[in-house]
Every structure is written in C-alpha cells, then in structure tokens.
Amino acid sequence: MDWKRESSGKVRGKALQKPRKESRKMPGGREVARKMWARNLDEGGARRSRRHGDAAPGGQERARAQGRAPSGGAAALHGPHERPPLPLPRPALHLAPALHGGPHTLPLRPLPDGADEQLLPVAVLRAAEDGSEVFLSEWKERKVALSRLTRLEVRDDFLHGLRMLKSLQSEHVVTLLGYCEDDNSILTEYHPLGPLSSLEATLNLSKYRSTNTWQHRLQLALGYVAIIDFLHRSPLGTLVMCDSSDLPKTLSQYLLTANFSIVLNDLDALPLVNRSTGALVKCGHRELRGDFVAPEQLWPYGEDVPFHDDLMPAYDEKIDIWKIPDVSSFLLGHVEGSDMVRFHLFDIHKACKSQTPAERPTAQDVLDTYQKVLHLLRDTATSQTREML
Known part of the structure; x- marks a missing residue:
C-alpha cells in the first residue's frame, strides 16, 4: 500500500480539555493534522499523555516504503509472510x-x-x-x-x-x-453497545425495544453457543473459556455488536486442552465456589481439607458446556415466548448439567439443537400467522 x-x-x-494540534507539511503541499491522546501509567505510577502521529517528516517516505523506520532503524513488518520484528527506536x-x-x-x-x-x-x-x-x-x-x-x-x-x-x-x-x-x-x-452484561439495559431503550423478542434473544443465545463451539474446534486446538467463574464475569468477556450479534472480546484466559497428550486445564489458582461453575471445578476434598492448588484435579472443555444453560437463560430473558423456547431446550440443557463431564453433549451438539429449535419455532409462528389471515 x-x-x-x-x-x-x-x-x-x-x-x-481542548487538545493541541500540530500540522506538518506533507509531500505535494498537503497539510495533515495529527492528534492522539491516551493516558498511560509508567513504572512509577505517574500519569503521562501520549499522542499518536502517523505522518513522517519530509523525505522519509522512501525509507518507510523500504521497511525502514523514519529514524533509520528497521520497521517491523506484519503480514502473511511475517518475519521477526527488529528493534524500533x-x-x-x-x-x-x-x-x-x-x-x-x-x-x-x-x-x-x-x-x-x-x-x-x-x-x-x-x-x-x-x-x-x-x-x-x-x-x-x-x-x-x-x-x-x-x-x-x-x-x-x-x-x-x-x-x-x-x-x-x-x-x-x-x-x-x-x-x-x-x-x-x-x-x-x-462496539458502542458494550459488554453483554448490559443487554437488558440496552433492550429497555426505546430505540431497541422492537428487538426485544424471543426470536432475537434466541439468536443471541445461538451466537453464544457458536462462539463456544468455535473455541472448542479452533485452529489452535480445543480452547477452554476460563474467565467464567460466575455469570457477570462470563458476560463481561463478550461484546454486543450494533447488529445484535455477539463477539468474544477478552481472550487472555484460553488454555489449551490436548487429549492426545493428556493435557488438561485448571482455571486459575484459587478455590472456586457456587453452582455456576462445573462440579469438577469445585474442591473435591471437603471443607476439612484446606484448598491447595497442587491437589486440585484438572479438567477439560466440558466445563464450558455446564455453563451454557445459565448464560442462555440470561440471554432469553422473560419476554413473551421465552418460556416456550426454554421448554424446547429443556432436554439439551438437562444433558449439559450432567454431573459426569463425559456425558455432557459437545458444543456442536448444543449448537445443532439450538438451530433446530429456532427453525421449528419460526416455522410454527409463520404457520399460525397464515392461519389467522
């Protein structure tokens, strides 16, 4: 380019406050105003401001085009044929x-x-x-x-x-x-609609009330399960969503897009399960409690034995399956028709809550069921509408 x-x-x-401006003369006589401010904390904790500028001083376009930094150092390249970046000034x-x-x-x-x-x-x-x-x-x-x-x-x-x-x-x-x-x-x-945890507040806004239906909510739940399925069958292998110790924490990992879909935003806790080598995972080094996490994530030795991370057994991606019914219930909400959706999802959700991890369905199984339920209920609603006409 x-x-x-x-x-x-x-x-x-x-x-x-009103920011400063700096203009530099670019080749061809074109003026380019550059502004960028972001607060950063140095090692001492002091705040300092930084400005992002992307215009190079005159006469340095050739160095940039050749992959050289403006000051003479080598500019790191990033692309399909990526090579290790060289130090930048x-x-x-x-x-x-x-x-x-x-x-x-x-x-x-x-x-x-x-x-x-x-x-x-x-x-x-x-x-x-x-x-x-x-x-x-x-x-x-x-x-x-x-x-x-x-x-x-x-x-x-x-x-x-x-x-x-x-x-x-x-x-x-x-x-x-x-x-x-x-x-x-x-x-x-x-994404201006923010984290998935603010879904209810968003749907209560007048401009979005028309989307507050069981159809849109089931589509969101389907999108969430699709992300779990993507992680479990990712190009890197089977990844586990570890930042999910409770419902609010889980919802904060996802963003709601402007077209009401879901994208994963926080990916800093995605350990890899490798069945061929027997490598399992443990989400963090502290004791987890509550009904939201899977049973195998709970301390198995009772309250009389103090928690010790070295004694805690590891587990696999089936912990994500256990949590699907709780996240889906939040996404479905309590609008008209949501109970009907829950009824059709009852069997697959019951399987997700199996105490034995191996007996739980895969994310692909859950996704297939969600899609079938969505199509079934849409067809039923369409038929009922035609009969009324």
Whole structure:
C-alpha cells in the first residue's frame, strides 16, 4: 500500500480539555493534522499523555516504503509472510494488513513536556482490575478501542490475549486493528453497545425495544453457543473459556455488536486442552465456589481439607458446556415466548448439567439443537400467522 495514502489516518483519544494540534507539511503541499491522546501509567505510577502521529517528516517516505523506520532503524513488518520484528527506536503500532492492505507501522510519540495530562477515557470497555485501561479513540474517522496494560505483573496474560486475537480472527472474535507489544497496547474495533452484561439495559431503550423478542434473544443465545463451539474446534486446538467463574464475569468477556450479534472480546484466559497428550486445564489458582461453575471445578476434598492448588484435579472443555444453560437463560430473558423456547431446550440443557463431564453433549451438539429449535419455532409462528389471515 502507498504509505502516503495511509498518512492521513489519525488516532486521537477524546479529552476533557481542548487538545493541541500540530500540522506538518506533507509531500505535494498537503497539510495533515495529527492528534492522539491516551493516558498511560509508567513504572512509577505517574500519569503521562501520549499522542499518536502517523505522518513522517519530509523525505522519509522512501525509507518507510523500504521497511525502514523514519529514524533509520528497521520497521517491523506484519503480514502473511511475517518475519521477526527488529528493534524500533520507539514503540510502533502494527496495523492489521487484512484491514489496511499492507504491512506498515504507525509510531506512537509522547506529547511534549507540559502537555495536558488531565485525559480520561470516554468509555471503559474492560474493568481496571483486569490489568488494563481501555480508551475510546478515533482513527481515520472511525471509533476504536485502545487498550493499554497498567499492571506489568499480568503482562504474560496480556500478551497471551494478543496472541489469541491474532490467531483467532473470525466473525466470533472482536476485530484486531493494531497492536504494539513494546508499549503493551492493543487496538480493536469499538462496539458502542458494550459488554453483554448490559443487554437488558440496552433492550429497555426505546430505540431497541422492537428487538426485544424471543426470536432475537434466541439468536443471541445461538451466537453464544457458536462462539463456544468455535473455541472448542479452533485452529489452535480445543480452547477452554476460563474467565467464567460466575455469570457477570462470563458476560463481561463478550461484546454486543450494533447488529445484535455477539463477539468474544477478552481472550487472555484460553488454555489449551490436548487429549492426545493428556493435557488438561485448571482455571486459575484459587478455590472456586457456587453452582455456576462445573462440579469438577469445585474442591473435591471437603471443607476439612484446606484448598491447595497442587491437589486440585484438572479438567477439560466440558466445563464450558455446564455453563451454557445459565448464560442462555440470561440471554432469553422473560419476554413473551421465552418460556416456550426454554421448554424446547429443556432436554439439551438437562444433558449439559450432567454431573459426569463425559456425558455432557459437545458444543456442536448444543449448537445443532439450538438451530433446530429456532427453525421449528419460526416455522410454527409463520404457520399460525397464515392461519389467522
């Protein structure tokens, strides 16, 4: 891709105060205004602002086109024929080639000393306790979510999530727009309806009340099961959704899109089950409690024996199947017709709740049943409507 065509792109985080502007003369006499603000925490915990600029000084287009950074260093390439990135003189944001047509980078430059530091995120898309802050930003006149790590002790999880994002790009996963490993930053598509946990509040809005039907809700439940099926049969192998110790936590891992579908947003806890080697998983290193988690996730030795992670047995992907009925019940809600849907799903949900993991159906089995129920009820509703006419 011609770099100069991309140079008009800009990323800017929305601030409480009027931001500064900087214009640079580009080849051909074209002025390009560049703005980007995002709060970052350094090792001392002090806040500092950063600005994202993607215009190179005059005379450096040739170096960029040859895969060289503006300062003379080698620019990391990212694409179908990816090679190990070389050190950069400053952090760079890699733009996904599938979206932008070719490998290139956008340098992340800090604001000069004395710049406005009172910058706050307009929308926090992920809780701060997850170890990152997410800023609503804008790039090339489209809203994006800029996620930055704030706790270095969970950097391994952060990078694991990035690797999963790069490897699992599909209709089931939020779109990755860019990333910068050196700066612990990830740029993804922004979904204004937010996490799946806010579904009820969204459907109570007047503009969305027409979609608050059992048909749309069952379609959401079907989409959720489709994501679980995708993870269990992913290109990387059988992945387990470990960030699901309770219903609110599970719902927070997914986003509701503008066309009322579901995408997986948080991928930093997806361990791999390998049956050929006997490799199983354990979700975290603490004791789990409650009815939401599968029985095999509970401490098996009673209250008289203190919990010890080394003694806790591992398990497989069937823990995700156990949780499907609870998540689906939330998604179906209590609208007219939802009880009818639950009745038709009763048998498959009962099988999901089997105490023996091996007796539970696969995600593909559940997905097939959901699709059959959706088609059956739609056909029944259509026939009833025709009879009334």
